[in-house]
Amino acid sequence: MTSNPRPVLFVSAENCENHSDQVSFLKGWSVNAVDGIQNARRTIKENKYNVGLIHLEQSDGNGISDAEALIHENSAIEWVLLTNNECLKQHKFCKLIREGCYDFYTLPFNSTAESSLQSTLGHAYGMASLNSENTIESYDDYEMVGTSQQMLSLFASIRKVASVDASVLITGESGTGKELIARAIHERSARNNELFIAVNCGAIPENLIQSELFGHEKGAFTGAHQLKIGQIEAADGGTLLLDEIGDLPLTLQVNLLRFLQEQAIQRVGATSEIGVNVRVLAATHVDLDLAVSEGRFREDLLYRLNVLQVQSPALREREQDIELLARFFFNRFKPEGNNRLKGFSNSALIAIEQYQWPGNVRELINRIRRAIVMSEGRMISTTDLGLGNSGPPDSCSVISLDQARQDAEQNAIISALRYCRNNMTKSAKVLGVSRVTLYRMIEKYQLGKIPDDR
Numbered sequence: 178m179t180s181n182p183r184p185v186l187f188v189s190a191e192n193c194e195n196h197s198d199q200v201s202f203l204k205g206w207s208v209n210a211v212d213g214i215q216n217a218r219r220t221i222k223e224n225k226y227n228v229g230l231i232h233l234e235q236s237d238g239n240g241i242s243d244a245e246a247l248i249h250e251n252s253a254i255e256w257v258l259l260t261n262n263e264c265l266k267q268h269k270f271c272k273l274i275r276e277g278c279y280d281f282y283t284l285p286f287n288s289t290a291e292s293s294l295q296s297t298l299g300h301a302y303g304m305a306s307l308n309s310e311n312t313i314e315s316y317d318d319y320e321m322v323g324t325s326q327q328m329l330s331l332f333a334s335i336r337k338v339a340s341v342d343a344s345v346l347i348t349g350e351s352g353t354g355k356e357l358i359a360r361a362i363h364e365r366s367a368r369n370n371e372l373f374i375a376v377n378c379g380a381i382p383e384n385l386i387q388s389e390l391f392g393h394e395k396g397a398f399t400g401a402h403q404l405k406i407g408q409i410e411a412a413d414g415g416t417l418l419l420d421e422i423g424d425l426p427l428t429l430q431v432n433l434l435r436f437l438q439e440q441a442i443q444r445v446g447a448t449s450e451i452g453v454n455v456r457v458l459a460a461t462h463v464d465l466d467l468a469v470s471e472g473r474f475r476e477d478l479l480y481r482l483n484v485l486q487v488q489s490p491a492l493r494e495r496e497q498d499i500e501l502l503a504r505f506f507f508n509r510f511k512p513e514g515n516n517r518l519k520g521f522s523n524s525a526l527i528a529i530e531q532y533q534w535p536g537n538v539r540e541l542i543n544r545i546r547r548a549i550v551m552s553e554g555r556m557i558s559t560t561d562l563g564l565g566n567s568g569p570p571d572s573c574s575v576i577s578l579d580q581a582r583q584d585a586e587q588n589a590i591i592s593a594l595r596y597c598r599n600n601m602t603k604s605a606k607v608l609g610v611s612r613v614t615l616y617r618m619i620e621k622y623q624l625g626k627i628p629d630d631r
């Protein structure tokens with residue numbers, strides 16, 4: 178038995194004088210009974226509820242629209258509707274139940290209904306907890322979800338490295354959350370009131386990266402019409418993330434090393450140095466030791482960056498988190514889909530668990546967002562997720578993870594373009610990337626116009 182009674186909100190949309198009579202059978206629950214939708218809104222702002230009961234028997238007036246609004250505004254609460262058979266004859270009541278409620282009961286209660294409602298509330302409470310309570314760390318808008326041992330150790334490492342000011346190298350496959358980790362370190366550090374700037378060293382053309390990082394003086398080169406402050410200088414006082422550091426050209430590695438040693442930079446075309454106080458975090462998905470041994474990365478720079486190291490685990494290594502993350506992103510992106518959507522079918526959950534997630538959390542987000550947009554039913558299916566044919570690979574189909582990642586990325590882009598009839602803005606939204614990134618990917622995979630086969 179639970180020692181503390183679980184809270185449940187009871188909203189009476191009727192003008193009912195004595196709530197305690199109506200809810201006296203709810204044993205083991207701490208019932209907060211309120212009259213009317215406005216009072217319910219106020220109470221929800223002040224307290225956290227996983228489950229709510231709405232008593233609504235009016236078949237006319239605004240009651241149904243108000244209840245509908247309350248339910249939609251608070252979709253993290255699992256709602257159970259108490260109504261009567263007369264109301265159930267109305268289309269709008271049935272629609273409200275289908276689209277917004279966990280369950281419904283008709284009044285007056287028969288002998289078994291009270292205990293059945295008790296267990297319904299218990300299940301609804303459990304479902305709501307699964308969806309919300311497992312977010313372990315949250316930094317402003319950047320939430321890191323996970324309860325696996327790997328994530329718990331990661332959270333502990335973040336706290337440790339955040340408390341000092343040394344450089345940190347964040348390693349891990351693409352899409353595992355390295356940038357999120359960097360933001361988390363910044364948010365927990367003494368620099369959290371200053372800027373956090375992320376620069377993707379792999380996305381900037383080689384001829385522009387020096388002035389992007391270090392800035393340039395007016396007239397430093399043809400086209401330098403104005404003075405430009407570089408990202409290192411802009412991050413003064415705060416934190417700079419150098420993402421995909423393995424892609425930094427060797428010539429720039431020397432300049433970066435000098436900056437790390439001297440905490441000073443020289444803008445392109447300048448004659449003197451400027452002191453800057455920046456904490457540098459670097460992230461990479463490539464093996465930098467290998468890059469050093471192949472002469473692509475400077476060993477002295479690696480030592481400078483790798484004072485502390487944080488490893489971001491691949492999604493397939495933390496099975497326990499996969500379903501949790503899937504439900505988390507389902508709730509986050511549910512408003513983008515049809516409002517009948519309730520969750521995942523059982524077979525979709527099995528497919529999610531069995532899939533290897535080569536593109537990690539980013540791929541999970543993209544598949545779920547796409548499925549939410551594409552799904553026409555109440556439950557997201559395996560096909561909606563694009564995992565329909567995923568069976569165990571035979572030995573001939575074994576490919577490298579990098580290849581698998583690229584294949585997955587390419588397939589996701591093709592499906593989105595096909596679904597959105599080559600509309601770039603919509604496709605980018607479905608894929609969860611910017612239009613610029615989408616154009617870059619299309620060029621990378623040399624994808625032309627995708628024929629619409631619907």
Ligand SMILES: Nc1ncnc2c1ncn2[C@@H]1O[C@H](COP(=O)(O)OP(=O)(O)OP(=O)(O)O)[C@@H](O)[C@H]1O
Nearest residue numbers: 320321322350351352353354355356357462538539
């Ligand atoms: N534990 C997590 N909880 C919630 N969201 C996560 C988690 N890990 C990653 N994400 C989300 O997954 C997406 C990819 O994360 P991020 O960009 O940080 O990955 P990355 O490792 O830096 O990728 P890349 O190497 O390609 O730059 C982001 O939308 C991020 O918010």
